Amino acid sequence: MTLFGLPLALIYSQLLLGLINGAFYAILSLGLSVIFGMLGIVNFVHGVLFMMGAFFAWMLLEWCGIGYWWALILSPAIVGLIGMAIERLLISRLYKQDHIYAFLLTFGLALMIEALFRNAFDSIGRPYSIPELLQGGSDLGFMFVPHYRSWIVIVSVVVCGLTWYSIEKTRLGARLRAATENGPVVQALGIRVPRLMTLTYGGAAALAGLSGVLAAPIYSVSPQMGANLVIIVFAVVVIGGLNSIKGSIVAGFGLGILEGLTKAVYPAASSTVIFLVMAIVLIARAGRLTGRKH
Amino acid sequence: MNPLTPKKTLVVKDLCAWYADSQALHGTSFHVEPGEVVALLGRNGAGKTTILKSIMGLMGKAAGEVRYGEQPILHRRPDEIAAAGIAICPEERAIFSTLSVSENLMLPPVIARGGYTVEEIYTLFPNLHERADAGGTTLSGGEQQMLAIGRILRTGATLFLLDEPSEGLAPVIVQQIARTIQKMKERGLTVLLVEQNLKFARTVSDRYYVVEQGRIIDACTSAELERDPERIQHHLAI
Numbered sequence A: 001m002t003l004f005g006l007p008l009a010l011i012y013s014q015l016l017l018g019l020i021n022g023a024f025y026a027i028l029s030l031g032l033s034v035i036f037g038m039l040g041i042v043n044f045v046h047g048v049l050f051m052m053g054a055f056f057a058w059m060l061l062e063w064c065g066i067g068y069w070w071a072l073i074l075s076p077a078i079v080g081l082i083g084m085a086i087e088r089l090l091i092s093r094l095y096k097q098d099h100i101y102a103f104l105l106t107f108g109l110a111l112m113i114e115a116l117f118r119n120a121f122d123s124i125g126r127p128y129s130i131p132e133l134l135q136g137g138s139d140l141g142f143m144f145v146p147h148y149r150s151w152i153v154i155v156s157v158v159v160c161g162l163t164w165y166s167i168e169k170t171r172l173g174a175r176l177r178a179a180t181e182n183g184p185v186v187q188a189l190g191i192r193v194p195r196l197m198t199l200t201y202g203g204a205a206a207l208a209g210l211s212g213v214l215a216a217p218i219y220s221v222s223p224q225m226g227a228n229l230v231i232i233v234f235a236v237v238v239i240g241g242l243n244s245i246k247g248s249i250v251a252g253f254g255l256g257i258l259e260g261l262t263k264a265v266y267p268a269a270s271s272t273v274i275f276l277v278m279a280i281v282l283i284a285r286a287g288r289l290t291g292r293k294h
Numbered sequence B: 001m002n003p004l005t006p007k008k009t010l011v012v013k014d015l016c017a018w019y020a021d022s023q024a025l026h027g028t029s030f031h032v033e034p035g036e037v038v039a040l041l042g043r044n045g046a047g048k049t050t051i052l053k054s055i056m057g058l059m060g061k062a063a064g065e066v067r068y069g070e071q072p073i074l075h076r077r078p079d080e081i082a083a084a085g086i087a088i089c090p091e092e093r094a095i096f097s098t099l100s101v102s103e104n105l106m107l108p109p110v111i112a113r114g115g116y117t118v119e120e121i122y123t124l125f126p127n128l129h130e131r132a133d134a135g136g137t138t139l140s141g142g143e144q145q146m147l148a149i150g151r152i153l154r155t156g157a158t159l160f161l162l163d164e165p166s167e168g169l170a171p172v173i174v175q176q177i178a179r180t181i182q183k184m185k186e187r188g189l190t191v192l193l194v195e196q197n198l199k200f201a202r203t204v205s206d207r208y209y210v211v212e213q214g215r216i217i218d219a220c221t222s223a224e225l226e227r228d229p230e231r232i233q234h235h236l237a238i
Helices: A008-039 A046-064 A068-089 A099-121 A147-168 A171-188 A193-215 A225-240 A245-265 A273-291 B048-055 B078-083 B101-106 B118-124 B126-130 B141-153 B171-186 B198-204 B222-227 B230-236
Strands: A137-139 A144-146 B010-019 B022-032 B037-041 B061-068 B086-089 B159-163 B190-195 B207-212 B215-221
Touching: A008 A046, A008 A147, A008 A171, A008 A193, A008 A225, A008 A245, A046 A068, A046 A099, A046 A193, A046 A225, A068 A193, A099 A225, A137 A147, A144 A147, A147 A171, A147 A193, A147 A245, A171 A193, A171 B078, A171 B101, A193 A225, A225 A245, A225 A273, A245 A273, B010 B048, B022 B048, B022 B061, B022 B215, B037 B048, B037 B171, B037 B198, B037 B230, B048 B061, B048 B159, B048 B190, B078 B086, B086 B141, B101 B118, B101 B141, B118 B126, B118 B141, B126 B141, B141 B159, B141 B171, B171 B190, B171 B198, B190 B198, B198 B230, B207 B222, B207 B230, B215 B222, B215 B230, B222 B230
Parallel strands: B037 B190, B037 B207, B086 B159, B159 B190
Antiparallel strands: A137 A144, B010 B022, B010 B061, B207 B215
């Protein structure tokens, strides 16, 4: 069977691949846009936090014999704590300065942490096997879907949903939204905004760590695994609208699928299509902003 | 009066404050006794709002002394000052647009027992109850002012800093705000009011300070003002 001259099986498999990538884009861009909204900084460390999530899962298994399911909880917790330390000790000192300083700090930190890991573990990818429970797959008749891939999509949708809920519907989320709008007033109303910022950063870091654990069994675990991803995720955040939770989730999945489809139709463009969309979105927004003046 | 309310005096002594390099307060001194409603009067730019911001810990650079009860509060973090029992209703009201009316109302944490219950706040301001699920900034200006006052009544704070609560509001709303301040006073709460509207201030205040160029230049009680209504008027005339 074919569609527009392309075999359907190819389209389906690229769609699934796109959906998986989209799942990672969604979780990572969610964290980035929450950090941007609340702390006002572009967090270049995000890709490294993702990488550390995967590495800690690998270390837990290799060094401590702790398997995937525990790693799913422990590794994000460790990455979250590291994130809180980074925010408290380093980033928080720069809130009063121009944003460019925090940008440079997180960029430098990302390079340093990646280099440290490369020093200790080399650049070679390390395998991390799929947990027994999620091995195998289902034959849907038109295509074969590995269980682990379905698991990633399900976890991502659940995590995105829970994050959306906790920001939009809970008391803590209301504080977070208010602090995003006007931090000084929220603090004058009695809320410890600096602590809220540390928690927010830690939470977003833990999300990045979680996506790292999810990625470990399908991408090989290597020090540079986050570096390429983070650039794409920044584009996703820009397209989804900075500081928009729903926008990040929708753009994450949507662009992952678009990327997958492009791979089926015109493979050469698959790595640039997201940036093309970003450019179009930026031009369209700029047009809307300046259009009124004329 | 609420027996739980500790009787604390606000003392401000030689308070100086700066916006970047320009000095806005030049040694301001005054005090507010527990249960009093005191109004700071003065022209635009006299430094009234800066006084409230300094008390609340919102000025980057300030010097002098501010005490609430025994506790020195200058140079403390705003959230620590809030925890000491001081609550602010800023001039711009600062209602959050991404929060619903009830989320705005529930935002400030309760710091002590004895605050208003949500039911009491809704009784004071029935409009807020009707629009509890609406977006905070979809309210009218008057309703936003009610919300900005209502949300700090819940916390159990004992000293309320109200920055021009009557500004830009219809007379009927101004009356409602005045009644609210009178009720707060009946409850034993302390209010420090910043106003340009002398007529409104006279309906609620026990004492007045006149602020000019970052200093207190006159002070009087409401009885003194009744005897000599011109006393303050000429400081406020443009």
